[in-house]
Amino acid sequence: MRTENQIKSKLNELTLQKRNIQTRLADLTPETASYTSLNEQLVRIEDMSNMLEWVLNEPLGKYHA
Numbered sequence: 917m918r919t920e921n922q923i924k925s926k927l928n929e930l931t932l933q934k935r936n937i938q939t940r941l942a943d944l945t946p947e948t949a950s951y952t953s954l955n956e957q958l959v960r961i962e963d964m965s966n967m968l969e970w971v972l973n974e975p976l977g978k979y980h981a
Contacts, residue, residue, distance in 0.1 A: 920972065927968045943960050 917924075937958045944951040 922948050923972055927965060929970070930961050930965045930968070934958065934965065937961065 937954050941951060941954050941958070944954070946952075
């Protein structure tokens with residue numbers, strides 16, 4: 917199991933990657949292959965970020981009541 921600091925560090929790393937990809941996407945048109953590839957990477961990074969945020973802020977309570 918990862919420590920809270922390790923998770924926060926990875927989340928920060930993903931945030932930097934996300935910003936970098938968003939900057940690169942701004943310079944491209946949606947019709948290009950590079951745009952599609954970068955957009956797919958952005959979606960994966962956002963998914964990973966959401967998962968790590970969930971781990972840090974784990975909901976309380978029971979899923980099945």
